[in-house]
Amino acid sequence: MTANTIKGLAILGSTGSIGKNTLEVIRKNPGRFRVMALAAGNNIAEVAAQIEEFRPEFVSVATEAGAVELKKALRVACEIGYGIDGSRIAATHVGVQMVVSAISGAAGLLPTMAAIKAGKDIALANKETLVMAGPLVMDEVDRCRVRLLPVDSEHSAVFQSLAGHRREDLLKVILTASGGPFLNMPSDEMSGVTPAAALRHPRWNMGRKISIDSATLMNKGLEVIEARWLFGLSPGEISVCIHPQSIVHSMVEYADGSIMAQLSEPDMKGPISYALAYPERMGCGIRPLGFAGLKLDFSEPDPQRFPCLGLAYRALEAGGSAPAVLNAADEAAVEAFLNGRIIFTGIYEVIARVLDRHKAQKVVSIDDVLEADAWARQEAAQVIRGLTS
């Protein structure tokens, strides 16, 4: 590989689970990528170590205080920024061809949009970008002629299962879900679930927010909305199937009854390396799947025990501002649960009540999306206060 073909990367959320897995994929493929910019939150020690190893030209952290601390800790030259502007600068850095969008939550939206507008290809882990602003983001992707490649394992599997097929032959997309740590828990025990238990995912080692979303199945709901925009599907064309082993990462069913699926060991380095190298494939250290003794189970999700999934379909059907409201209410509710303010089943209560109070508005700009997000956080705070008093 020549110097001309080395791909310049910005990694937003470099200190998180996806960010660290991305750096691991880069380590395993020396000479193929150059880390030009990083954006992280508050983990200054981790980002300092990443700068020493990868020598990016620009790095942003969440706060000014963090930036000062980072500058003091550094032994190599690197330009440092902070806050949303810093993430934007990292996302649009001149030497970057592809941005790995892996900040958690709504904070990922603006830098990802900035990267698209700057003509960067996107490896998208931050599903909130499409949940909050799907039509606006996809319009911008078309207008700026950039590639938006999924990193979510389910969407990567769908993307791979769509390759070489005609859209008009597609019957439906089937997103698989592990079911999380409480797949078989009776509903009357769910109110007693602790944050520590909810964070222990049986298959995937992920950040805190997505781990809780996986336990409520809201993560799958967010993925349904993400799939709707990424692949131009109607809600009726997207179904969810429980598959506890997380080997089949998702499937596409076609008119002749054929189902295309993508299988591998559950390891995020797979979809990350696929997005980074697309349309090529490269090694990433995942062990091959052994078929001897392989057991694959599938079942329907239980809407009574996992009602958050239904809320996501409801928001998707309502359209406009409703998915952004769903997302913000969920972020607020998950934080309240992790801080011990509400019980596990209260997460559903908070989101459902905020959605009940919301009349979906047309969304024509990112400002409209941010307004809906702010409104939902305010309403959620009120509902949470009501639940705790």
Ligand SMILES: NC(=O)c1ccc[n+]([C@@H]2O[C@H](COP(=O)([O-])OP(=O)(O)OC[C@H]3O[C@@H](n4cnc5c(N)ncnc54)[C@H](OP(=O)(O)O)[C@@H]3O)[C@@H](O)[C@H]2O)c1
């Ligand atoms: N983990 C997975 O397997 C997985 C799979 C599919 C999709 N995703 C999606 O990928 C995204 C990241 O997930 P994750 O599990 O990697 O989360 P995570 O481990 O919690 O990491 C989040 C990253 O975002 C950074 N961050 C948070 N707020 C920030 C802000 N305001 N400005 C700049 N950086 C900020 C964090 O920095 P600090 O740690 O330094 O504070 C960290 O680097 C989420 O949208 C998730 O839904 C994750």
